[in-house]
Structure formats: C-alpha cells, structure tokens
Amino acid sequence: MSYIEVKNVNFAYDGRQVLRNVSLKIEKGEFVGIIGPNGSGKSTLVKVMVGNLVPSTGEVLYEGVNLQNIKDRSFISYLPQRSFSFNSSFPASVEEVVSMGLYARKGLFKRLSKEDWEKVYEALKIVDMFEFRSRLIGRLSGGQLQRVFIARSIVSEPQILFLDEPTTGIDAKSEKALYELLEKLNKERGITIVMVTHDIMAITNKAHRIICMTDGKINEKCEAIDIEKHDFTSFLYEYPVKKVKHQHNNNGSVEHV
Ligand SMILES: Nc1ncnc2c1ncn2[C@@H]1O[C@H](COP(=O)(O)OP(=O)(O)OP(=O)(O)O)[C@@H](O)[C@H]1O
Numbered sequence: 001m002s003y004i005e006v007k008n009v010n011f012a013y014d015g016r017q018v019l020r021n022v023s024l025k026i027e028k029g030e031f032v033g034i035i036g037p038n039g040s041g042k043s044t045l046v047k048v049m050v051g052n053l054v055p056s057t058g059e060v061l062y063e064g065v066n067l068q069n070i071k072d073r074s075f076i077s078y079l080p081q082r083s084f085s086f087n088s089s090f091p092a093s094v095e096e097v098v099s100m101g102l103y104a105r106k107g108l109f110k111r112l113s114k115e116d117w118e119k120v121y122e123a124l125k126i127v128d129m130f131e132f133r134s135r136l137i138g139r140l141s142g143g144q145l146q147r148v149f150i151a152r153s154i155v156s157e158p159q160i161l162f163l164d165e166p167t168t169g170i171d172a173k174s175e176k177a178l179y180e181l182l183e184k185l186n187k188e189r190g191i192t193i194v195m196v197t198h199d200i201m202a203i204t205n206k207a208h209r210i211i212c213m214t215d216g217k218i219n220e221k222c223e224a225i226d227i228e229k230h231d232f233t234s235f236l237y238e239y240p241v242k243k244v245k246h247q248h249n250n251n252g253s254v255e256h257v
Helices: 042-050 083-087 094-106 114-126 142-154 172-189 200-206 220-224 233-237
Strands: 004-013 016-026 031-035 057-062 076-079 160-164 192-196 209-214 246-248 254-256
Touching: 004 042, 016 042, 016 057, 031 042, 031 172, 031 200, 042 076, 042 160, 042 192, 076 142, 094 114, 094 142, 114 142, 114 172, 142 160, 142 172, 160 172, 172 192, 172 200, 209 220
Parallel strands: 031 192, 031 209, 076 160, 160 192
Antiparallel strands: 004 016, 004 057, 246 254
16 A cells, blocks of 8 residues: 555646546655646645645545545645745744644644754754744745745654745755755655655656656656656657756766756
8 A cells, every 4th residue: 555645636726627637656755756847737736635625536545544534634744835935024033933833733822842842943953944043034045944944844743745846946055955955854754755846857866756747647658767867858848958968976966067
C-alpha cells in the first residue's frame, strides 16, 4: 500500500474541468517534484491532495484511508503559492509566526507551553533563523521570510510537506539554500516532500522523482524518463527549451554552464 494514492481524481471549477482522471502514488520518504506549464493544474492537484479541495470524482488515500475520513490532518503541512509575499506586512515577530504552526494541533486560543516554545526554537534553528526570533517579519529579506514560513510548516512535526512554488521571487543564493534545507528535512527528518515548481533544473537535481502535468493530466511519458537526462522539458512545455550543459562538481551538486 502506498503512503499517498490519488485515484482517478477529476476536479472542475464552476463546471470547467481542471483535473482529468489523475492517478499517482507517493511513497513515504520521497522527495517529489511536480512540474508543468501555467494552468496545467499543479496547484489544484496539491489542494486536492491536502484536502483543501474535494474531488468531483475519485479519491485521495493516505495509507489506504480516504482523506475525507481523516479528521486530524496535522500530519500534513501545506505552504501555498505566494504565502511569503502577502503575509510579510503582518505585525508579528518571527517566533510568533512560527508558533502559529502549532495552533492546528492545539487549537487557536490555547497558550503555548514551555515545550511548545522549545519546538518553535528548534524549528527556527533547523532553518537557521534562531538569531532573528524577535525580529518583526516585515523587516526580513524574501529568503529569510521564506525560511520562517518553512519553520512554521515544520514546527508541528508533519510527516509530509507540500510546497507550491516556494522559490518564486527569491535570489539564486536563497533558492540554493532552500533546496538544501528541503533536502535536509527529507533526508535527516524523513519528511516526505512534494513540491510544485517551474525551476526544472534545480528540482531534477534534488528530487527523487518528477511528476509532469499537462492540461490537467499526468504525463506518463515524462515520468518514465530518467530525470538525470533533463530531456523532457521541450515536449512538456510545448516550446523549444534551450539545452543547458551540466557539470557535476566535487560536492555532488550541479553547476549550470
Ligand atoms: N479558484 C479558481 N476558480 C476558477 N478557476 C481556477 C481557480 N483556480 C485555478 N483555476 C483555473 O484552473 C486551471 C488550473 O490552475 P492551477 O492553479 O491548478 O494551475 P497551475 O498548473 O498550478 O498553474 P501555475 O503554474 O500558473 O501556478 C487554470 O486554468 C486556472 O485558471
């Protein structure tokens, strides 16, 4: 039995079909990338997988149990698209924002215990933002803010983390650091990661597997291709993609030449 199984899912917004008979499986501990052109249904698929949208037909199973029958979903963490930009003016400190990640489990008006604050500080240490804990989030850079939101996503110790385009609007250095952080969470903490991105080169380098979407469907042909070869982009995006030469350096990372 797979950890997550999406089975024959269809979804329509106001009668307009966006997901078409989507089926896929994700195993525990995987780091999976979801790529595809704008409007192909990636975000909608993730929203269905986290239970924010209910499929018109079909089902989403976690260890064989239909998500609709799972009441406590705190093992799932979801960082939606653009969450970094629209939250930044909120007058809260870094540690307050991270502590909000515990309310799903504790309830909104419960006071946080000493152990809870220890979890907050640990999450901040994991993302390397502990020194910034008292700073207002409006006074952080985009990359720092993004780390804070990741800390908020992991503070409740989820088993699975969904991220929707988390690298949008950040510089190359922060992007690299984010991928390293996600790899660490996946390898050292065993968190299953599912990430939507347009950043094909970086995700093929880090993820175990890539799922490609075109027009609301999973592109099986793309999944079968060896991701190391990076040769699926042109037919997926339906326009010519410039070939980029890769050079593996000593520490195993890939440089784009
Ligand atoms: N709330 C909504 N109401 C109506 N239509 C929607 C809604 N959200 C998305 N859509 C439409 O559904 C289709 C799929 O959107 P979705 O956001 O899932 O695609 P995506 O692959 O994530 O795109 P992008 O790469 O641009 O983020 C698009 O045509 C979009 O316009």
